[in-house]
Amino acid sequence: MNVAVCVKHAVDEGELRFDPAGRPLIEGAAGKMGAFDKNAVEAALRVRSEVGGEVVGVTVGGADARKSLKEALAMGADRGVHVLDEPHLLNPSRTSALLAASLREAGQFDLVLCAEGSSDTYSGLVPPMVAERLGYAYVGYARKLGVTASEVRAERSLEESIESVASPLPAVISVVSEANEPRYPTLIQIMQASKKPVAEVRAQDLLSAGGTHSVTIGSMFAHSTDRKRIFLEGTTDEAAAKLVDALRKEGVISV
Amino acid sequence: MTGDVWSFSENAAVASEVALAAEGLAPAVQGGPVVVEVGRARDGVRGGGERLVLQGCPQDGPAEALAECISRAAKSLGPAIILVGATREGREVAARLAVKLDVGCLPEASRISSDGKTVSAERSVYAGRVSATLTSPLPCVVTVRPGSFAKSTGATGTVRNYDAGTPEVRVRRLGSSRRETGSVDLKSAKVIVSAGRGVKRKEDLPMLEGLASEMKGALGCSRPLSSDLGWLSEEHHIGLTGVVVKPDLYLAVGISGQLQHIAGMKDSKVVAAVNTDRDAPIFQASDYGIVGDLYQVVPALRKALSARH
Missing domain, CATH: 3.40.50.1220 (TPP-binding domain)
Structure with missing residues (x-):
């Protein structure tokens, strides 16, 4: 079975810095593989170990994105595809078009695995857009997967229900983070990852036909985290009484 | 461009919120708000303006079918903006819709405005640390973060039926179990x-x-x-x-x-x-x-x- 897994080199939101005016310094911000993407890689590797085949990691992003692709290779993906594009465009139409085009070039896939969303922007649009563009079936928010040669069965984690579905192949599947516990690569695997083949493609070569609809990023500013940050000290009883008192004064509790 | 502002959510509570967003946005594109419904107009959904009821589509989805039916209606009726509640199903509907209609898509909006040529949406990114305003040309699909708008109290205007046909669906539902719920709201x-x-x-x-x-x-x-x-x-x-x-x-x-x-x-x-x-x-x-x-x-x-x- 040919399995592709899409990973994103996401902004490490914990490391994000701001200029004095409160604007985030996105250029040069530290990046990391999207937290949920690891679950997608893990799911892909488990499919391979059950039914055999190849796992191809695919990423769209700047030169830095190679790090996340290498992490997928270290976890166990067989080869990688890196679509070089300007990073952090916040445009799922573009990302999905590039992923779909590169997947078409990279081989015939039975299964394309993605995370439910990226940990930095979490729009949840790229996986179903890729499915729509490739004309594949789509199963979103899977927490359990079972794959046979012709079909995938999944349990979908929806807000109010758990839904069991069967989908023909090829299919795009997005997995939720409770789907599995991602493995940690060993030092040897990390070193071996650099020897695995990575094909590099330029975005403009994939989207020569006009590209996709533009998204312009207007203002960006830090969410005000204007909190009082008052520690209530004293014995447990004293601190608890002070808190209840403070909350009553704020008028946020009616008891 | 001018046109109507459509709103859709398969979740009735979210549908009333998205309807309110559409009501606020409609004057900017010189159109009216339209609540899109599938199969029949749901009692629990409030929203001013027209009620567009798509016939032929299975009422409870799946998203694949909903997106196809809404796109068929949109291709013939030409809305300026389509707002979709950003639920797990709704995101799939919106994503497919944007690709089918070949229009832009702005995700997870908590505020939306338009100057008649473009639509701008404010959203939270980088795990909530940053608020960003994104702009895309009209027509456009926007997913609306649940809880960002109050529920519309608008009364339904005219009901318009549209035969969207019954699309092919590839993913079969084998079963569904409701999550155990308290009365958590x-x-x-x-x-x-x-x-x-x-x-x-x-x-x-x-x-x-x-x-x-x-x-x-x-x-x-x-x-x-x-x-x-x-x-x-x-x-x-x-x-x-x-x-x-x-x-x-x-x-x-x-x-x-x-x-x-x-x-x-x-x-x-x-x-x-x-x-x-x-x-x-x-x-x-x-x-x-x-x-x-x-x-x-x-x-x-x-x-x-x-x-x-």
Whole structure:
């Protein structure tokens, strides 16, 4: 079975810095593989170990994105595809078009695995857009997967229900983070990852036909985290009484 | 361009919110708000303006079919903007719709405006640390973050039926089980007591439920308790990938304050936290903090609450 897994080199939101005016310094911000993407890689590797085949990691992003692709290779993906594009465009139409085009070039896939969303922007649009563009079936928010040669069965984690579905192949599947516990690569695997083949493609070569609809990023500013940050000290009883008192004064509790 | 503003959600409560967003946006594109319904107009959905009822499409989806039917109607009726509730199903509907119609898509909007040529949407990115305004040309699909708009109280105008045909569906539903639900409605709760990994055993949750009910509030939790441990159902899960809440009081108990959690509660009016670790990030996002063991602090809080007057 040919399995592709899409990973994103996401902004490490914990490391994000701001200029004095409160604007985030996105250029040069530290990046990391999207937290949920690891679950997608893990799911892909488990499919391979059950039914055999190849796992191809695919990423769209700047030169830095190679790090996340290498992490997928270290976890166990067989080869990688890196679509070089300007990073952090916040445009799922573009990302999905590039992923779909590169997947078409990279081989015939039975299964394309993605995370439910990226940990930095979490729009949840790229996986179903890729499915729509490739004309594949789509199963979103899977927490359990079972794959046979012709079909995938999944349990979908929806807000109010758990839904069991069967989908023909090829299919795009997005997995939720409770789907599995991602493995940690060993030092040897990390070193071996650099020897695995990575094909590099330029975005403009994939989207020569006009590209996709533009998204312009207007203002960006830090969410005000204007909190009082008052520690209530004293014995447990004293601190608890002070808190209840403070909350009553704020008028946020009616008891 | 001019045109109507369509709103859609398969979830009736969210549909009324998205309808209100459409009502606000319609004058800017010199159109009217249109609530899109599938099969029949649902009683629980409020929204002013026209009701466009798509015939032929299976009423409960799946998203694949909903997107195809809505796109067929949109191709012939030409709305300027289509707003879709950003639920798990809704995101698939919106994503497919944007590709089928070959238009732009702005995700997770909490505020939306238009100058008649473009649409701008404010959203939260980088795990809630940054607010961004994104702009895309019309026509455009926008997903609307649930809880960002109040519910419309508008009365239905004309009902218009549109035969969208019955599209082919590839993914078969084998079964569905409702998540075990209390009567949890965190979005409307004024007070939320939220439990995290500091809670050692599932059997200790009633202690926090007790505190929540004494504060006339509801119980929520951080991701590990619902998604990993399964102690509480997913509808209790507050955070980036769960419910986003903005109560008057958010009391975080035994929650360290990962950014993904903060993203779900940062707009609360007042935040208080109890944690054993003075350096836990939750205290940076709190107005009031008590450094201490929740197994002592929670009983003390319950005592302090009852010791009034």
